[in-house]
Amino acid sequence: MSDMHSHLAFVRTEMLAQQEPPIKEKGIVKWARSNLFSNWVNSVLTIVALYVIVRLIFSAGPWFLNGIWDTSSLAQCREILDGARGACFSVLSERWQQLLFGIAYPSDQYWRPTLAFVLMLVAAAPVLFVALPRAMLIITGLFPFVAYWLLWGGTIMTSVFVLIGVVVGYLVFTKAERFGFVLGLVAGLIAAVVVWKIGGAITPAVDGIMVLEPVASRDMGGFMLNMMLGVVCISLSLPIGIMLALGRQSHMPIIKGISVVFIEFIRGVPLITLLFVASVVLAYFFPPETNMDLILRVIIMITMFSSAYIAEVIRGGLAALPKGQYEAADSLGLDYAQAMRLIILPQALKISIPGIVNVAVGLFKDTTLVSVISMFDLVGMIRGPILASTEWNGVYWELYGFAALLFFVTCYSISQYSQWLERQLRTDHR
Amino acid sequence: MVDTTQMKVSDEIAISIEKMNKWYGQFHVLRDIDLSVYRGERIVIAGPSGSGKSTLIRCINALEEHQAGKIVVDGVHLTSDLKNIDAIRSEVGMCFQHFNLFPHLTILENCTLAPIWVRKIPKKQAEETAMHFLEKVKIPDQANKYPGQLSGGQQQRVAIARSLCMKPRIMLFDEPTSALDPEMIKEVLDTMVELAEEGMTMLCVTHEMGFARQVANRVIFMDQGQIVEQNEPEEFFNNPKSERTKLFLSQILGH
Ligand SMILES: Nc1ncnc2c1ncn2[C@@H]1O[C@H](COP(=O)(O)OP(=O)(O)OP(=O)(O)O)[C@@H](O)[C@H]1O
Numbered sequence: 001m002s003d004m005h006s007h008l009a010f011v012r013t014e015m016l017a018q019q020e021p022p023i024k025e026k027g028i029v030k031w032a033r034s035n036l037f038s039n040w041v042n043s044v045l046t047i048v049a050l051y052v053i054v055r056l057i058f059s060a061g062p063w064f065l066n067g068i069w070d071t072s073s074l075a076q077c078r079e080i081l082d083g084a085r086g087a088c089f090s091v092l093s094e095r096w097q098q099l100l101f102g103i104a105y106p107s108d109q110y111w112r113p114t115l116a117f118v119l120m121l122v123a124a125a126p127v128l129f130v131a132l133p134r135a136m137l138i139i140t141g142l143f144p145f146v147a148y149w150l151l152w153g154g155t156i157m158t159s160v161f162v163l164i165g166v167v168v169g170y171l172v173f174t175k176a177e178r179f180g181f182v183l184g185l186v187a188g189l190i191a192a193v194v195v196w197k198i199g200g201a202i203t204p205a206v207d208g209i210m211v212l213e214p215v216a217s218r219d220m221g222g223f224m225l226n227m228m229l230g231v232v233c234i235s236l237s238l239p240i241g242i243m244l245a246l247g248r249q250s251h252m253p254i255i256k257g258i259s260v261v262f263i264e265f266i267r268g269v270p271l272i273t274l275l276f277v278a279s280v281v282l283a284y285f286f287p288p289e290t291n292m293d294l295i296l297r298v299i300i301m302i303t304m305f306s307s308a309y310i311a312e313v314i315r316g317g318l319a320a321l322p323k324g325q326y327e328a329a330d331s332l333g334l335d336y337a338q339a340m341r342l343i344i345l346p347q348a349l350k351i352s353i354p355g356i357v358n359v360a361v362g363l364f365k366d367t368t369l370v371s372v373i374s375m376f377d378l379v380g381m382i383r384g385p386i387l388a389s390t391e392w393n394g395v396y397w398e399l400y401g402f403a404a405l406l407f408f409v410t411c412y413s414i415s416q417y418s419q420w421l422e423r424q425l426r427t428d429h430r
Numbered sequence: 431m432v433d434t435t436q437m438k439v440s441d442e443i444a445i446s447i448e449k450m451n452k453w454y455g456q457f458h459v460l461r462d463i464d465l466s467v468y469r470g471e472r473i474v475i476a477g478p479s480g481s482g483k484s485t486l487i488r489c490i491n492a493l494e495e496h497q498a499g500k501i502v503v504d505g506v507h508l509t510s511d512l513k514n515i516d517a518i519r520s521e522v523g524m525c526f527q528h529f530n531l532f533p534h535l536t537i538l539e540n541c542t543l544a545p546i547w548v549r550k551i552p553k554k555q556a557e558e559t560a561m562h563f564l565e566k567v568k569i570p571d572q573a574n575k576y577p578g579q580l581s582g583g584q585q586q587r588v589a590i591a592r593s594l595c596m597k598p599r600i601m602l603f604d605e606p607t608s609a610l611d612p613e614m615i616k617e618v619l620d621t622m623v624e625l626a627e628e629g630m631t632m633l634c635v636t637h638e639m640g641f642a643r644q645v646a647n648r649v650i651f652m653d654q655g656q657i658v659e660q661n662e663p664e665e666f667f668n669n670p671k672s673e674r675t676k677l678f679l680s681q682i683l684g685h
C-alpha cells in the first residue's frame with residue numbers, strides 16, 4: 001500500500017514561468033488562419049475577394065486622387081485631365097449650395113436652414129438620450145415653431161400665434177377631459193381654432209415684428225427638402241402609427257374598422273401613386289380658393305404611408321407580448337391608457353425598434369421620390385437643373401456618389417443610434 | 431405556528447357569487463356557481479385540470495366576463511361598467527402562475543407603479559411601502575434588480591409584494607407555486623401562510639394539500655365547471671362525501 005503511494009505521489013518543486021504562445025496561435029496570424037483560410041473553399045473565396053478589393057482600389061483610387069475641384073464646367077475638367085482618369089468634383093464645389101438648399105432659396109439666407117438644422121440636433125437630443133436633463137424638452141417643444149419661422153420666413157407672430165393656439169387648446173383639453181375624452185378633444189380643438197382665427201386677424205397689424213424674408217414652398221429644395229420631409233414625416237408617423245396599431249387591437253368595432261381599412265388601403269397602394277394624388281388629384285377635392293401648400297400635401301401623404309407601415313410593425317410588437325402582461329396590468333387596477341403607456345407600449349416599442357428604424361430609413365430615402373412630381377429635392381436637383389445645364393451635362397458618378405454619401409451618413413447614424421438604444425433598453429437578461 | 435384553520439372569521443361577506451354562469455363560445459365553463467366568502471376567510475380551490483378553477487377566480491376580478499348571475503365583491507356589483515371594474519381591481523390583488531412581473535421595470539418600480547398611478551400616492555411614500563413589503567417577503571436587497579435577474583421563487587414573492595403594495599382587502603392566487611422547483615415552493619408558501627395569519631381574505635387555487643390543511647378554513651372541490659363539494663379541510667380530506675372527490679384525492683395523495 002505505502003509503496004503504491006510513493007509511486008503516485010508528486011510534489012512540484014519549482015513553479016513554471018509564463019510563456020509566449022506558439023507563433024501560429026497568436027494575433028493576426030491566428031485570426032487570419034481561423035477566419036480567412038480555415039479550409040480550401042474559404043481560402044479561394046478570400047483570394048477572390050482580395051483580388052476584387054485591390055482592383056477596386058486601383059481603379060477608383062486614381063480617379064479620386066486625380067479629382068479636379070476648381071473648374072467651371074465639365075469641358076474644362078476634361079481639358080485639364082487630358083484623357084487621364086479623374087473625377088470632376090468641380091460640380092460639387094460649384095453647385096453645393098443648390099444640392100443642399102435647392103435652386104431658388106435666397107443665397108444670403110442659407111444661415112436659416114443651417115441654424116434650423118443645428119437646432120434640430122439640439123431638439124432631438126433629449127428625446128434620443130434619456131440621460132440629458134428633461135428641461136431640454138422645452139427646446140424640443142418650441143423647435144417646430146422656430147423651425148417653421150426660420151425656413152419659411154415672414155413674421156414670427158405667425159409661429160407665436162400657432163404656438164399660443166396649441167397651448168390654449170391643450171389647456172382647455174386638460175380642463176374639459178373630465179367630462180369625457182372626446183368632449184375634451186373637441187373643446188380643445190375649438191379653442192385652438194378660435195385663437196388661430198384671432199391671431200390671423202391680428203397678424204397684419206403687428207406685421208413688423210421680427211420679419212425674415214419670406215421663402216415660398218416651391219423654392220425649397222435640395223437635401224434640405226429631403227431632411228424636412230424625412231424629419232417631419234417620421235416624427236408624425238410614429239404617434240399616428242401607435243394609435244393605428246392600438247386601434248386595430250381595439251374592441252370597439254368602429255375604431256377597429258377604421259384602422260384596418262386605413263392600414264390595408266395605404267399598404268396596398270404604391271407611395272408614388274399617393275404622391276401623384278398629392279400633387280394633382282387632391283386639388284380637385286378642395287375648393288379652388290383653398291390653395292393648400294404642396295409641401296404640406298406631400299407631408300400628409302408620406303406620413304399616411306409610413307404610419308400604416310409603422311402601425312403594422314408595432315402590432316407585431318404588441319402581439320409578441322405575453323397575455324399575462326395585459327392581465328397583470330389590469331389586475332393592478334391600471335386603466336387602459338395607463339396600462340398601455342406604462343406597461344404595454346414600452347415593451348412593445350422596444351421589440352419594434354428594428355422594424356421602426358427599418359421603416360424610418362426606408363421613408364427617408366423614399367423622400368427622393370418627390371422628384372417625380374417635379375419637386376427639386378437632392379435627386380430632383382441633380383436630374384433636373386444640374387444635369388440639364390450645358391456646363392455639367394454628363395457628370396454622373398460625382399453627383400450621385402455625393403447624394404449617396406449624404407443619405408448613407410444619415411441612415412447609418414440612425415441605424416447606429418437604434419442599436420445603441422436596444423443595448424440600453426436590454427433589461428430582460430436572457 | 432398558529433393554526434390558522436381555527437382563526438376567527440367575521441360574518442361580513444367579502445365576495446358573494448349567485449347563480450353565476452360563464453360560456454366560452456358554446457362551451458359552458460362555469461355552471462350555477464354559488465359561493466359566499468366571508469372576510470378573513472381562506473379558501474383553497476382544488477379540482478382536476480380544466481375544471482374551471484382559474485376561470486372562476488379570474489371572474490372575481492373581471493379578467494373574464496361572466497354571462498349570467500351576479501358577483502358582488504366588497505359591496506360593488508360587478509357589471510360591465512368600467513368604473514366598477516377598476517374600483518374592484520384595485521381592492522383585489524392577484525398572483526399568477528407565471529408571476530407576470532413587468533420585465534422592463536426594476537423590482538421596486540414593479541411594486542410602486544400601481545400605488546403611484548392608481549392610488550395617486552407620492553413616489554417617496556410608495557417606495558417606503560414597497561420596501562416594507564419587500565422586507566416582508568424577505569428580498570429587500572433585490573429592490574434595484576430587474577425581474578429577469580431573480581429566481582422563480584423570488585419573482586413570485588415580488589409578485590405577492592407587488593399586489594400587497596395596493597393594500598388589497600382580498601387576495602387571489604392562481605396556482606402560485608406550480609411553476610416552481612420544490613425548494614422554492616416552500617419560500618412562497620411560507621409567505622402565503624404569513625399573509626393568512628394576518629387575516630387576509632384569500633382565495634387560492636393550488637394543489638399543495640399540505641398548505642390547504644395548514645391554512646384553509648374551507649376547501650372547495652370543482653369539477654366540470656361546478657362546485658362538487660366544499661367542507662372544512664379536516665372533513666374534506668378525511669371524510670370526502672362525493673365519489674369524484676374521493677377519486678381526485680386518491681389520485682393526488684396516492685403516491
Ligand atoms: N380563452 C378560452 N377560450 C376557450 N376555452 C377556454 C379558454 N380558457 C379556458 N378555456 C377552457 O375552459 C376550461 C376551464 O379552464 P380553466 O383554465 O379555468 O381550468 P383550470 O381548472 O384552471 O385548469 P388547470 O388546473 O389546468 O389550470 C378548460 O376546458 C379550458 O380548455
Ligand SMILES: [Mg+2]
Nearest residue numbers: 483484485605
Ligand atoms: Mg388554471
